[in-house]
Amino acid sequence: MVQTDKVLEFDKIKEKWIELALTEWAKEKIKDTVPSMSENELIARQRETSEARELLEKSGNPPLVSLSGIRECIQTAVKGDCLSISQLEDIEKSLVAVMRLKNYLSRCKQWEISLAYYNENLDCLDNLKETISMQIRNGRIDDSASKDLKSFRDEIERNERCMREKVDAVIRANKESLSDNFSTLRNGHICIPVKKEYKYKIKGNVIDKSSTGGTLFIEPSSVGKYYETLQLLRTHEENEEYRILYSLSAMVADYEEILEQNISMIEKLDFIFSKGKLSLEYDGAEPKINTERYIRIEDGRHPLMVPSECVPLQFEIGKSFDGVVITGPNTGGKTVTIKTVALNCMMAQCGLHVACKKAEICMNSNFLCDIGDGQNISENLSTFSAHIVNVNEILKKVNRDSLVVMDELGSGTDPTEGMGIAIAILEELQKSGGLFLVTTHYPEVKQYADKKARIENAKMTFDKESLKPLYQLVIGEAVESCAFYIAGKMGMPEEMLKTAMKAAYGKEEISENLKQVVSKNHLEKRRVSGIQKRKRRNKAAQKALEFQLGDSVLVYPDKKIGIICKTANEKGVLRVQMADKKIWVNRKRIKLHVAAEKLYPDDYDFSIIFDSVKNRKLRHQMDRGKIIKEQITIDD
Structure with missing residues (x-):
């Protein structure tokens, strides 16, 4: 079964809601919030949200921490x-x-x-607060925290002053014996730096020495x-x-019950005010709650x-009909419409305001959804299979107090069979007595809804001139x-x-x-670039490519040995270095004697063999930038 929170995007509402809370308790409570099944509790939750919003508007944000x-x-x-x-x-x-x-x-x-009267459940504990503030200041225990502490600190300060005075006197009297004219603290002792050769001149204990000694x-x-x-x-x-510190800790322990009560009240107020802040975020309104299976939404979003981008939704169900079959073009807003209804109903039942101008919302025992691509890769289910699995779960749980929303009823399979399944699902939903909203493209389903009592057709409007949905x-x-009309407007003959x-x-x-729309339509064939085939080499040239630069070959009919100095051209002719000259020879007249990879290292410079000394020197100078251009003669 799909997770309703995610399908209806209530999980995203919770994410925004959590950001508006401060205490961890409130954040956890938001995560665990589910639709209330108690009418009294739900009415109380809605009243809290409305009062929190009103206080926020009139007095600003409360000083919560x-x-x-x-x-x-x-x-x-x-x-x-x-x-x-701390x-x-x-x-x-x-x-x-x-x-x-x-x-x-x-x-x-x-x-x-x-x-506002929750303030009576808060206790400032002025005695504890003032005692802590008087005894602890700026991250330390204040001197005035007790007479003994002040006495000890005064005595410590007097002794430290005397120590500094004695040290200063020793420094003044022994300047020539010291490395520096200041004292230093070593291992908790105030020391003076004395040159090693004068260590017996100054009475005292050696506490430390420098790295050099x-x-x-x-x-x-x-x-x-x-x-x-x-x-x-x-x-x-x-x-x-x-x-x-122990005395103050004991005071804290004595006030445990009141402190816990304060914390619980702050957490509760944090949760309540977070609902009010969320209502302000999307300009919500308190819905009227009923148990009469009736929903009415005015200017819903x-x-x-x-x-500013939403077209206000006007919706009603439950009085003269229990089911709505919505038709309309793709991207026309059908899915957003059924999500808007279901999400606002779920929010209302969780004690939140709804994104509407006015709303009457009935309480629902459960929210059952089949929206979007239900393909389940992990279970190797196709979109249609997963859809049917989900539908079966819905039909098992649906009752007269349920709200069901289903998108693209019967889609994902053969149209004729899908239409039959869609009608069968509607029959079963109507038997349950619950409220349901479904979307479909099947004309037979529209016809079925026309004839069936307590089921009403609905449409998403569409502008035929601009070919744009109106989302109403x-x-x-x-x-x-509109398929043929749209096809005609888009140029189909x-x-x-x-x-x-x-x-x-x-x-x-x-x-x-x-006819008026399509009278001038015609398909104009356009020139398309042709395929360019690559040139094929003849077999001789293809075989000649097997020879590499530097290969040792036998040249027939004399069976003289030569070295390949230029690989084959398209006609399969190669250049071979003989003992005294270079010759052009057809691939058919040569046979591999020893491959180049067995004669030379990988990075061997073949110009040593095939190029003249003069040309090699010129290339070397060009590489080094000593000459800009020089005619290099190639012996063909």
Whole structure:
């Protein structure tokens, strides 16, 4: 069974919808959205979408955030683990987002829209937010987070200042002993660079040395006494920082339930507002929902098409008829029409607005589709076979609450048999009591629909003058055949059309309107370029081509040995270098003695054998650019 979402392109609607959501929860909910089967739930979904759109139009976009990773932070705190500074900052940012969203919804209450009252389900947790903001600032724990932390940091700063002062004093007193006049930090110790030969002049510990060994990095004794004090102070500072982080993490854990409630509410609002944003994207409208098996669409559009390029669709089904058979020319909009109806119905039942000016949509138990080329290569099914497999699945599932759309009914096989199958399918669909829209080219199917109760013909209009479809659906009329008219307008002669008419209807008569169109038509034969055959070589010349430059051959009747110096011409005559001269000889008078490939390497220069010394020198000079042009004599 084909996937209805893809056939109707609802998957593409979901892709656009997902882009408008911020939270991962909302994105997943959109992916999993299916038509609702509860009337109360569907009416509530539609009301949410309408209210979200109204708030967006009146108050702008709400300050929603993605909340990525916040739940993980809360669960870490609940387990008793310590949250990092960045995680606590994320918690604070989420509470700021809650505060802004709550304020946004509070302002929206002036419009008396029920969605605005969701603000009462949000708790800003001012105590937690302010505590985090006071104790953590700019990516670090603030000095004022506790008295002990401030005391430790003040003491660390005092000791570091004293260390720098002592180091500076040692540098000033021992400039001639130092490699540079500045201190450096090595392995956590403040050191001065002392020349190796003066290492005993300065009291202290050697911490490191340069790569050459000529400089020693010494921590002066007057400075070293501060090192252990600083290490102890930093340990106290670190412990106090962890105590503060654990305290804040415990506060987060205490507010777990409220934080989770805030997250759930933001996710829900994100989902609701994404529906409103989507409605604004294609200028949708809230449909009226019914369970009376009635659909009416006024100025309908396909939501994925540019509105300015759409011809508004007027459609109705379910009151006086349950089935519509649509006919019309290829590329006339039949497929787009049935997709537009089914897609808007599916969107409505998922709580989305429809791309219409007004619409009344009935709830459907399922949406059953057979649209497009159903060829299944993996199962080795032809287009017609796959079509029939799909049709059988549809007929098994269809009931009175189904909406069925089928394109090109009975196509892909012998026309007579295909027409019979199309009518049989319509019979079965009508027995089910469901609503159905089908397209066809068969005139017999149009005639069947004319005679059958509760089935109505419809046509896609066509401009006979411009030969362009108008993309307008007219219910209650079947389109007349335009094939002969189009063929005539495109230049087919009258005699050919008469032959076609006789083959189709058993008579050669054509209408007066068509005669006027084709009266000047005739087939003008045009000159076409002829085929140029390649010249064939005689057998002697063909065999002569078997000899290659450099081949050693026997020249009859004297059986003297020579070398091929010029390959055969079209007459099969070759040039052979004998011991004292070059001769022309017919291929019939020579026989291969030793092939060139056995006598010479692949890149051998045959001019050494066949060319004069003078000519070879001239060619060499020309190659090097020393002479522009010179007459080279060739000894023929």
